[in-house]
Amino acid sequence: MDAAKLERAVEALDQARLVVAATGAGMSKESGIPTFRDAQEGLWARYNPEELASPQGFRQDPARVWGWYNYRRRLIAGSSPHAGHRALAELEELVPRLVVVTQNIDGFHKQSGSSTVLELHGNINRFKCFEHGHPVDIEIPPAAGDGPLEPPKCPRCGSYIRPDVVWYGEMLPHGVFEQAENFARSCDVMLVVGTSGIVYPAAALPMAARVGGAIVIEVNTQPSQLTQMVDILLQGPAGEVLPALVTGLAARGPGGGHA
Numbered sequence: 001m002d003a004a005k006l007e008r009a010v011e012a013l014d015q016a017r018l019v020v021a022a023t024g025a026g027m028s029k030e031s032g033i034p035t036f037r038d039a040q041e042g043l044w045a046r047y048n049p050e051e052l053a054s055p056q057g058f059r060q061d062p063a064r065v066w067g068w069y070n071y072r073r074r075l076i077a078g079s080s081p082h083a084g085h086r087a088l089a090e091l092e093e094l095v096p097r098l099v100v101v102t103q104n105i106d107g108f109h110k111q112s113g114s115s116t117v118l119e120l121h122g123n124i125n126r127f128k129c130f131e132h133g134h135p136v137d138i139e140i141p142p143a144a145g146d147g148p149l150e151p152p153k154c155p156r157c158g159s160y161i162r163p164d165v166v167w168y169g170e171m172l173p174h175g176v177f178e179q180a181e182n183f184a185r186s187c188d189v190m191l192v193v194g195t196s197g198i199v200y201p202a203a204a205l206p207m208a209a210r211v212g213g214a215i216v217i218e219v220n221t222q223p224s225q226l227t228q229m230v231d232i233l234l235q236g237p238a239g240e241v242l243p244a245l246v247t248g249l250a251a252r253g254p255g256g257g258h259a
């Protein structure tokens with residue numbers, strides 16, 4: 001990690017009143033959750049994500065899609081947030097306001113104590129029915145086994161149950177992106193952590209922050225689609241870089257530089 005860049009990032013955080021942390025799949029990689037674009041392992045390696053994460057894919061083969069989500073739910077249930085998630089929760093104590101906007105569906109930010117979390121792409125442990133979107137408020141523990149699995153049926157209408165996540169071609173949950181965009185436009189610093197910057201509209205948030213005058217800091221193990229427009233790239237894993245930012249900021253003592 002480049003010490004001079006880290007110091008510039010700490011300085012920016014020290015001056016900030018509102019910080020937005022915009023996170024993607026790389027954020028949970030060190031928890032043992034594969035990123036979305038390398039998630040295709042084992043049985044699932046032969047499908048591309050659009051076949052599995054789309055209404056068309058579900059309509060075509062509900063058992064295949066439900067089986068894939070069952071496998072991922074089991075992986076998430078057996079994993080936990082890491083030092084990077086905890087660092088973002090701790091950062092709340094060091095800046096006047098921090099909002100987490102995540103594309104992740106694993107719930108790890110809330111689990112690790114972040115208080116304001118906007119989940120742009122839903123949550124893998126919430127369910128609704130496929131045909132009408134009826135909320136299905138029951139716990140569905142992940143089943144054993146890794147293959148295709150017939151989804152349960154909605155108690156209200158009998159159509160298949162699906163995870164309450166946002167698939168390709170679907171709208172984001174009502175009002176959530178608008179809230180995220182407002183925070184992005186008005187923040188002083190945006191931390192963009194572990195996203196390839198490929199998927200819209202989430203990928204537009206760093207630019208919204210930039211246009212609003214924020215300093216945009218990227219944390220990623222490698223350059224992404226967003227790197228060209230960010231102010232600082234802190235190249236390294238989220239589980240190391242985020243704790244280093246917190247340590248650097250805490251070392252400056254209380255009060256900080258913000259007005």
Ligand code: BJW
Nearest residue numbers: 024025026035036037103168169194195196199200237238
């Ligand atoms: C590390 C690390 C470590 C590794 N530390 N870093 C405008 C332009 C072009 C296309 C569109 C557009 N607007 C809409 C579209 C279409 C589409 C889209 O964006 N397609 C693109 C592929 C081009 N968007 C949509 O369909 C969206 N809906 C929408 O816009 O509605 C309006 C509309 C409706 C109808 C018609 C038209 C418009 C919905 C998008 C929903 C995305 N859903 C998914 C699945 C969620 C459920 C699930 O998980 O199963 O969300 S797809 C998938 O991608 C998932 C992720 O949240 C999302 C983003 O992936 P992410 O997080 O960036 O992960 P990766 O794997 O790509 O990258 C990981 C990164 O981490 C890498 O950079 C690594 O280097 C890094 N990394 N280890 C730090 N330790």
